[in-house]
Amino acid sequence: MSTVTAQADSYLRTRALGARDAARKLAATDPSVRDAALAAIATAMEAERDAIYAANTLDCEAASTLAAKGEIGEPLVARLDLRQGKFETALDMVQSVAAQPDPLWQTQRATELDDGLELFRVTVPIGVIGVIFESRPDALVQIAALCLKSGNAVLLKGGSEAAHSNRILADVIVRATEGIEGIPAGWLTLLETRGDVTEILGMDDAIDLIIPRGSKDFAAYVMANTKIPVTGHTDGVCHVYVDAAADFDKALRVAIDSKIQDVSTCCTEETLLVHADMAEGFLQRAIKELGEAKVLIRGDERVRALPGVNGQVEAATEEDWSAEYLDYVLSVKIVDSLEEAIDHINRFGSAHTDTIVTEDKAAATRFLQGVDSASVFVNASTRFADGYRYGLGAEIGISTGRLHSRGPVGLEGLTTYKYLLEGSGQIVDDYSGSDARPYTHKLLDRQWTRVS
């Protein structure tokens, strides 16, 4: 048994180190090479559609059997199914990722240090990325496409319920790119077991970033069990604050849409804060409309004491202020000032997405600056916090971390940068000491260009 484990370890480690080599080669490829590889993936998926459907059917049938016994929920079965439009969506996604501008070797800043000595800060891939995703097999296609476009090698682990689908999709993708000159072998590895995940979480010398997607418990587990940087989010406790200077109708629309447009997302409103000056009239109406939409309200004492809401509001407990319901439940609290709202959000929120409804531009600025979250909105639904809606193209995930990337993460979040300095024989000794040559430090409006 120990021999088997040792062999398995050695296989994955070999793959991870191979991914590092592949990533270095991928980094230097022309964008046309990566785009050709993406086109080949789309073509191969189309050609292998029947085989992919057959594998997916095995997963769906197994899941249906479990669902019939009540061992898993029906929504999981639906998420697994590629055959009802998700296959087409995945194909479209590959093409739309290919159509994005090249995220690599873009100049972020160019500085002349001296005549003939020019410094460029350019975008480069992060390197080797481990992505552990939920059971949707279409996510595998999206993640592979985003990593390939951004020049990163990827180790992928999907849900075990989608094992047949994931295996054939990974196989089709790898074989499609094998035929493209310039794409290195080993850029994508599919992991099969939970033990594989445990093992890669320990490879902080070989993997540069882990992206956990799926349940918040799993994301929290990953964050607690690896020294590798993690991009992801656990809780999404998002707030709508209706300011004293809010427009009544805007506030109603935003408060309701943020809750019910989709109750199960990380950017769904979980707490509604209302300024005392607006509370009575606004909450009477909002609680009525939310009730008609089947939303259960949990309010503080002041909310419960409002005339006309009698019996429609349960008592909120301290736990409600930090609860992520992901359900038709909303906690509601009355605050006496903008500052109290900001403090409440910073204390109980999850730094994900929070919105103020107000016509007072100075209040809006104080909220935008004071709320310490990845996305902070004025007069707009929290549900806008999404890579596609932000215009980032496809999204690899949402980050509530503070470093490198925050909020929805698209292709750019899969890059980092390096400095390139182009000189003509300059040495530091000439710029040191009493007769030091001065630096010019002039910003240049130029892109770094490669010569081949």
Add this chain to the structure above:
Amino acid sequence: MSTVTAQADSYLRTRALGARDAARKLAATDPSVRDAALAAIATAMEAERDAIYAANTLDCEAASTLAAKGEIGEPLVARLDLRQGKFETALDMVQSVAAQPDPLWQTQRATELDDGLELFRVTVPIGVIGVIFESRPDALVQIAALCLKSGNAVLLKGGSEAAHSNRILADVIVRATEGIEGIPAGWLTLLETRGDVTEILGMDDAIDLIIPRGSKDFAAYVMANTKIPVTGHTDGVCHVYVDAAADFDKALRVAIDSKIQDVSTCCTEETLLVHADMAEGFLQRAIKELGEAKVLIRGDERVRALPGVNGQVEAATEEDWSAEYLDYVLSVKIVDSLEEAIDHINRFGSAHTDTIVTEDKAAATRFLQGVDSASVFVNASTRFADGYRYGLGAEIGISTGRLHSRGPVGLEGLTTYKYLLEGSGQIVDDYSGSDARPYTHKLLDRQWTRVS
């Protein structure tokens, strides 16, 4: 004893949580407030110069006593001394940090999502930063100034040899900023003991970034003992590669300056790689000149077999290729191709700074793209890898990490970003379903502006 420890824990934790509050307030300050605070620091330091010198004298005398007994080195005594010009340099640094452009609330990208629905990605402070620095007390002033300018709260721990100097400097800085309207109390805390450091390394819920400065062993210790993100570097194993198409004189200047301009820095050349076509003539001359500069050469067998270098080259062992000598020692190896040089650097280097000397622009591109280091140069000394030389102003440290910041880190590396969305009541329901309103996703050439 346990009571004392519990009290100490509680004090530091209170300070760290207070730093979080302070950071949130500092983030929203006008740049004029932070610049006024920096000016007040400079004025107070000038006014307290005698007291600061007196405290510094205590540290220097204690260190001199230890040095006389041979318990510490003379260079450490010199590093401690503020009185021989370092005080003025620290004052200049405060003023030059104040003169930098505001790093906060700068728009990185503005996107119109729809008419009247505009998304801004703006820079914001990271939050609470822990900096553990070497014995130079002037570093405290520089770090405090950089953190204040960038709106971050800071927990600072200096070397115990500089305890008196650090204590008075921190006290002068904190008192100077107490008088500035808008600067929150608690933005700077001085830690006093190693136990304090151990404690803050465990506060991953309260501290956003740790910056260890000083020995590589200490940086490695910090990286291994905290879940907080770390910006720093351990090894600096930097290379100069002399290509087949190198200009002989440029190669000689760059190879020698990279080694001897200052042998003790992290961007000092530790290995010289030479293409076989250039090796004989170039190495005969380079080894002679390096020998005259008292540099000990450790070469591979091919270097040792060159005519005319007999007896001047020790045999390099495998360990030499990854050694950071920080001394008058250089390992030298002959390679047969550009690719062999790139592979050697990626395998044995520390991803810090590496340079190619060549007149072949395509070779330069392959090196710049293929070497996976934070700074990659063409025809320039490795010693240019420095925040001041890069035009970043003062430098908080150098990062060999891949995420968030790489290479020299200035004010910008102390910021992250958040998304601000300004709407007029938009809800996601209108942009969903079969009659969905489309997004415009138009890039805007506009800065986000605050209204007060």
